[in-house]
Amino acid sequence: MKNILILSALFASALFSNAQSVSDGLLYTGQDLNGTARYRGLSGAFGALGGDLSAIGSNPASSVVFTNNYAAVSLGILGSDNTSNYFGTNTITETSDVTINQAGGVLVFEGPENKTVSKFAMSLNYDMTRNFDNSVNARGTSPISISQYFLNNANGIALDNFIVRTGDGETVGDLYQFLGQDFGFGAQQGFLGYESFLIDSTDDSDLDNTNYVSNTGTGSFNQDYLVQTSGYSSKFSFNGALELNKKWNLGINLNSHVISMERFTSIEESNSNTDASITDVRFDNTLFTEANGFSLQLGLIGKLTENLRIGATYESPTWYTVEESQIQEIITRGTNSSEVARVRPDVLNIFAPYQLRSPGSVTGSIAYIFGKSGLLSLDYTSKDYSQMRFSPDNSDLFRNNNQIINESLERAASIRIGGEYRVQNWTLRAGYRMEESPYANKNIMDDLTGYSLGFGYTWGKTILDISYDHSERDYSQQLFDTGLNTSAGVFNEMDNIVFTLGFNL
Template structure:
């Protein structure tokens, strides 16, 4: 059994690291529609309604709308379809799974003092799966750009002396040394050099210029991406009802995330003069983190039929740790030789902090007695305020400037309705989320719709919903060198079941 080695990458020399970039920051700052079936059936338009466990995560004042103590658990069946186009190629990936989406309870304490204006106090706790990172796509097609540019960009400026093994020094030894002393960029140059993708312009040990062994022309590329993980939140809630018109609440939120990603590029060419004809480049990343945020909210009963809601979500402050590993394999038709560069090393990056943007949500609900309701939510979230810390680190300063220049305010609009027929409830909703990118092509706008039904058995309520959303995505294969983009049409749908109990 092979021994696995670990190296800690120096933070100050992590320039162009495969992790800690704008793509990851946006991923960890974004939420999906998740929660109870009733909440999702109305597309999450619950900011002025309350009376639902998932509504507490939108507006913490919502727990004070409950008339009695209750608990809810939710399961969801999610399906994700990605239709990917990459130059002349087209593929489809379809993934599905069952998730434990939500669980929570609220305890209601009604005042027995008729003279106090504080009519009700509530304590609640709710777990919600804010975002699932489970995803996969395959981009394959013929490109005029090669992965050799990735290794060249990292190599130019790196002395040849650092890339050649000394007597009795193994690939693992030198890869470890570079990670501990020179950083991620030098490791990429080393892989390219040892894999015969790049060569030095001269054999002087102080040479810092390199050329490619891959001739220009066309390249058949097959890039696979698979990720798993989730972003979850525990909300600890306190709320109160003041007189008969105002509900106030606060959430203390504990966040956690885990994200595992595996990418693999297979590139082949038969270009004249090319000494390297096949390249297989594999990268694995494992991320975990925890964070904290605060929510303040209020719901006002303007009239018996009209409610207004307002919520402020503070930024979430995450502490994140990451580990990564790499493997490179090349083949030459001319020399009939296959080279495998497998350092068998886990790169351990120093913990860093991420501040996601805060959010402001305004809500309006119109109630038609016991017959039904219509609800609308508007949220404002400025993704350009996303920040990696420590912000005085040169790499983080670069990424923060990149986010400030390329990200923008993203507004979200949610509309939902409910109609009751005796013990039955019929529901529907629509939502629109703007892209957080200024160019609106890196990640497009999201459109979604939903529908559902519920039945009140008395002590138990059962709710079922279906929701669907779609958006386009144009991710770069790599941040450096091979910056080709794949065009992905993403379609996400869920069937959700919730059971609610009086406690």
């Protein structure tokens, strides 16, 4: 990224891009099944159980269930398979990754005898809440060209704004930067299309002309669309909890959230249309996202009887400050294959920071303990996704996003069921989960279903837990927000193996 010019004046209200969309808001704020192998072995059904470091992230009262000081670290192996269908053509992509996805510890303190506070605990835990390492490839023959994306952005902007004055020492990067600062992201897209000969003015002699035409002709277009993401979102939980009268546990989490993601999107298009002067196109975008956020949780666990427990958790919205930047490049080839146009402005667009508020949630839990032989547990969570919000409110883009959120997102529930059976030093685990789609229209995103298996072995003060979990979901991958707004159907399968090494201290 040599000689990159830094832009600092691209206002969010002027943007018209795949960034800062409703689907991005859900991607940034969503959480996968995460945490220790024991937690994942029960599919996260720990709201009324506690006694696990990742369970603290579900219910803050969990920390005081520990009987002694404890620390653990978890290693995760991720596998993600995506099968896309784009105009009848199936394409499979696979991604794998190895991460440290959990680390933390808890300190437990016994209270004075015959006092209301019989025990209290403090803990610090890190969980990777989402691994963004993923790849989706969609290939097929479309009736719509990528040129329509550039046309939609160029129409309405005078040709005079797309002419590079090389005689005055102006460069492609200079004009691209000027358009971003004075006209917005959409004008930059129109300029890329014009400068690469993908689109032309309907009247080259009129510098005030605002109408453009495609050079890819009419007919069909062979397209190869790729989106690759990498990075993570994580949560640091600072926890405190009390045990009252050896029956009721109360806890609070103060959570710090971090998002770091890079997304590369590329589309390659070719055609053999007789009226086309441009036959091949490649358009690349790289988006960088960094965000920090804060949330809090309140939790309760109660022992109704020696065997029956209940739990309740309130999780506040998470308030994020998001910063994004982007770099672009387009390459086209004409009917004379030796003629190639490459437009790389070498300008990094830095978008104005914005705020994103994720929806809060409430969870109710119940568990039954079969003495020392095992347990069954169930969690039910409700989250109103229509409460997600972009700001500042004076942005046209964010007002539009919030309107889409109100119209297309709804309250969704998730159910997690888990069980554990102990045989001497061994523990066997299994779980099931179902998460409803946040969309009212499930053609955009369907429900997620998953199951898990696991086991643990204890020797001395050391515990080794291993889990496997699988989940699957159908969703729609839209290529661009305007012009080429066709979609590929994607069937996503995720498989995770997690190893947790724990130590009773």
